Amino acid sequence: MLDHSRTPHPEHQYLDLLERAWREGAPRRDRTGVGTRALFGQTLRIDLSDGTVPLLTTKRVSWKTIVRELLWFLDGGTNIRPLLQDGVTIWTDWPLAKYRRETGEDISQKAFEARIVEDEAFAQRWGDLGPVYGAQWRHWPRYEPAGEADGETLYRRDPEGIDQITALVRDIRTHPSSRRLIFTGWNVAELGGMALPPCHTTYQYFVADGRLSGLLHQRSCDVGLGVPYNLVTASLLIRMLAQQCDLEPGEFVWFGGDTHVYENHGDLVAEQLSREPRPWPVLRFARRPESILDYRFDDFIIEGYDPHPSIAAPIAV
Ligand SMILES: Nc1nc(=O)c2c([nH]1)NC[C@@H]1CN(c3ccc(C(=O)N[C@@H](CCC(=O)O)C(=O)O)cc3)CN21
Numbered sequence: 001m002l003d004h005s006r007t008p009h010p011e012h013q014y015l016d017l018l019e020r021a022w023r024e025g026a027p028r029r030d031r032t033g034v035g036t037r038a039l040f041g042q043t044l045r046i047d048l049s050d051g052t053v054p055l056l057t058t059k060r061v062s063w064k065t066i067v068r069e070l071l072w073f074l075d076g077g078t079n080i081r082p083l084l085q086d087g088v089t090i091w092t093d094w095p096l097a098k099y100r101r102e103t104g105e106d107i108s109q110k111a112f113e114a115r116i117v118e119d120e121a122f123a124q125r126w127g128d129l130g131p132v133y134g135a136q137w138r139h140w141p142r143y144e145p146a147g148e149a150d151g152e153t154l155y156r157r158d159p160e161g162i163d164q165i166t167a168l169v170r171d172i173r174t175h176p177s178s179r180r181l182i183f184t185g186w187n188v189a190e191l192g193g194m195a196l197p198p199c200h201t202t203y204q205y206f207v208a209d210g211r212l213s214g215l216l217h218q219r220s221c222d223v224g225l226g227v228p229y230n231l232v233t234a235s236l237l238i239r240m241l242a243q244q245c246d247l248e249p250g251e252f253v254w255f256g257g258d259t260h261v262y263e264n265h266g267d268l269v270a271e272q273l274s275r276e277p278r279p280w281p282v283l284r285f286a287r288r289p290e291s292i293l294d295y296r297f298d299d300f301i302i303e304g305y306d307p308h309p310s311i312a313a314p315i316a317v
């Protein structure tokens, strides 16, 4: 293995984490039954001020998938249909497993995905993940008193709920020194209805010297597969928020809770640690959209991404 400790490329922080989790992580029998090696409470610090984004170069990471997923979150989406219409299949496993379990039908992933795309009613019934990220970010449930009956107060659910994203942009603009610039998907009351409780749990922002920094608390971190996506999502958000609030990007601080490598990712670890990082690409925006909710796929221009080839690894469901 190469010595990743001496060179300054920021990707070495990720590679070191991958290596340490694999070598020193505590063996655990996890929910999926696959088994992991886990560290607890890990930090990465990534400078975004030069316009770069932490798209790993020691394997190809599909930034287009990440952009589409982020736009789906921001649109309040919780059904996999719009993702599949854009060719994004990373969320199919959960609805598929549920469908197979409840119907006993041994449908292939391809056939299931085709059916979700073709048949809207089928998608309504089987494509929803419950009140996951999009629902909490844009429509956190709120209840208002709606009269009384039999001496009990009745409550009506506000159909719009609380839009944490719009509120965040407003607060960054009006109160940049606030210590409450936070949004979260961790709605305790609704965790039970989610296909998967949020992994990239809580986002916090900080403005100083005209720069916007962001911190992500990720409670559960699949270092091999999920973290490379999560680093990009959080960085894109910082860039979008900065653009909307007329700030420059600052630093991205990643904080991982249960930070694990799956036992079946050994080949990925060995292959990836044998590779030298290349310069990170730069993100440019094609325009300045009206609001944080108006970004389109074509607004994201990634320049200078020249990664090593992708590395296939199994996902634990
Ligand atoms: N065990 C696990 N790890 C995760 O990272 C994860 C979950 N579950 N469940 C929810 C989401 C879904 N995410 C996923 C799902 C699949 C890939 C994946 O297979 N990525 C491949 C390429 C896939 C593609 O481009 O279509 C990769 O090489 O990164 C990554 C993240 C992240 N999350």
Ligand SMILES: O=c1ccn([C@H]2C[C@H](O)[C@@H](COP(=O)(O)O)O2)c(=O)[nH]1
Pocket (backbone or CB within 6 Å): 031, 196, 197, 199, 200, 220, 221, 222, 223, 225, 226, 227, 230
């Ligand atoms: O954005 C994501 C989503 C999921 N993950 C990983 C982390 C874990 O390996 C699983 C979730 O399982 P839990 O038992 O709910 O923790 O998915 C990720 O790294 N990033």
